[in-house]
Amino acid sequence: MTANPHEDDAPVIRCDEPGSFARDVLATRHPALIRQVRDAHPHTPDQHRALDALLAETRDSVLRPLPADAHDHAAWAGWGMADHVGRSWFDAPFLWAESYFYRRLLGAVDHFAPGPWQGLDPFAPVKRAELHGTAVDEELRAMDALPDLSREEEAATLVQAAVWGNRADLGFLATGADPAQATGDLVADDSDALWAALDTETPGTVAVIADNAGRELIPDLVLIDHLLRHGHARTVVLHLKPQPYYVSDATPADLVDALRRLSGAPGHAGEIGGRLWQAVATGSLRPSVHPFFCAPLPYAAMPDDLRRELATATLTILKGDLNYRRLVGDRLYRPTASFDRLTGYFPTPVAALRTLKSDVVAGLTAARAAALDATGDRWRTSGTHALIQVRR
Numbered sequence: 001m002t003a004n005p006h007e008d009d010a011p012v013i014r015c016d017e018p019g020s021f022a023r024d025v026l027a028t029r030h031p032a033l034i035r036q037v038r039d040a041h042p043h044t045p046d047q048h049r050a051l052d053a054l055l056a057e058t059r060d061s062v063l064r065p066l067p068a069d070a071h072d073h074a075a076w077a078g079w080g081m082a083d084h085v086g087r088s089w090f091d092a093p094f095l096w097a098e099s100y101f102y103r104r105l106l107g108a109v110d111h112f113a114p115g116p117w118q119g120l121d122p123f124a125p126v127k128r129a130e131l132h133g134t135a136v137d138e139e140l141r142a143m144d145a146l147p148d149l150s151r152e153e154e155a156a157t158l159v160q161a162a163v164w165g166n167r168a169d170l171g172f173l174a175t176g177a178d179p180a181q182a183t184g185d186l187v188a189d190d191s192d193a194l195w196a197a198l199d200t201e202t203p204g205t206v207a208v209i210a211d212n213a214g215r216e217l218i219p220d221l222v223l224i225d226h227l228l229r230h231g232h233a234r235t236v237v238l239h240l241k242p243q244p245y246y247v248s249d250a251t252p253a254d255l256v257d258a259l260r261r262l263s264g265a266p267g268h269a270g271e272i273g274g275r276l277w278q279a280v281a282t283g284s285l286r287p288s289v290h291p292f293f294c295a296p297l298p299y300a301a302m303p304d305d306l307r308r309e310l311a312t313a314t315l316t317i318l319k320g321d322l323n324y325r326r327l328v329g330d331r332l333y334r335p336t337a338s339f340d341r342l343t344g345y346f347p348t349p350v351a352a353l354r355t356l357k358s359d360v361v362a363g364l365t366a367a368r369a370a371a372l373d374a375t376g377d378r379w380r381t382s383g384t385h386a387l388i389q390v391r392r
């Protein structure tokens with residue numbers, strides 16, 4: 001498939017480039033995540049053996065297929081599994097290898113197997129610790145200041161909170177990265193176009209493709225409440241991951257936990273939580289899951305049923321780094337490559353709210369890109385920069 005014909009020559013990001021961010025994720029972050037998962041729950045001997053085997057396989061052996069009787073074997077066959085089986089993990093495209101790693105990790109802890117461990121989220125302890133931590137307490141308390149803001153000020157504040165909430169990515173933290181070092185620098189800011197796309201005259205359905213749970217999902221929900229309350233959307237469809245993914249990605253269980261946390265909070269946060277709880281009951285906030293949200297492919301390859309579902313929205317807001325990679329394609333574009341052209345295939349106008357945590361970026365001005373490169377900082381991958389990009 002020719003996903004982005006205008007940038008076909010941009011190399012797909014692979015994991016075999018020495019010194020690259022992608023290689024480091026496979027070589028360093030994935031073993032750290034296996035350790036984290038091993039420590040999260042009391043595992044059976046078979047599960048320990050499966051984790052050992054996955055660690056060895058990803059380090060210095062060849063990629064193995066899913067068991068032939070796996071419930072999603074056919075899906076992964078359709079997503080190109082045969083192209084990578086029998087080869088080093090480091091030969092695979094970054095997007096593919098990472099996604100397959102999370103699938104295999106779930107397999108190792110019997111997430112899909114009928115029995116006592118079925119459905120257990122191996123990342124739940126870290127997600128729960130974050131959701132019930134003091135940082136969230138403070139963020140909930142800070143919401144008491146929202147009623148003092150004008151509607152425009154509140155809108156701008158909530159978009160910023162949703163963008164920077166994306167720094168709180170628990171996979172990113174697995175190897176000790178410090179998101180507190182963020183500079184808060186937006187490399188592109190299409191906020192005006194975002195609000196213009198969220199027209200209040202004919203509010204329709206807004207799709208939000210969620211990213212992380214907890215400290216990202218809470219500000220996302222507060223923004224959703226604002227959209228509903230001020231008539232920017234009649235309905236919001238919140239697309240969640242059908243299974244644990246990329247450590248902290250939000251599943252339906254995480255949505256429930258976030259809504260309980262919000263609605264149980266004192267003050268303004270509790271009011272917002274109560275409204276959102278009610279919005280689920282009336283259908284104006286509609287959670288949704290689709291297997292393709294855990295697929296190892298760009299959104300240009302989305303199946304027809306998902307395309308049809310998304311096409312009913314007047315705008316799709318995509319949160320986070322992985323959604324950005326999947327939206328534009330996981331390639332090393334020129335940073336000045338046109339965001340509009342790269343996303344032109346998407347069935348609706350799009351807004352990307354993302355902190356930069358991988359090499360992919362497009363839609364920058366030449367001057368901005370040159371100035372960022374001149375700093376010598378790892379601005380593409382450090383999570384210290386962010387963007388708001390809109391294609392209407």
Ligand SMILES: O=P(O)(O)OC[C@@]1(O)O[C@H](CO)[C@@H](O)[C@@H]1O
Pocket residue numbers: 025029098166169171172211212246319320321322323355356357358
């Ligand atoms: O989508 P998110 O949560 O913003 O980021 C996910 C992420 O941390 O995972 C990958 C590395 O594992 C990176 O490409 C990306 O930054």
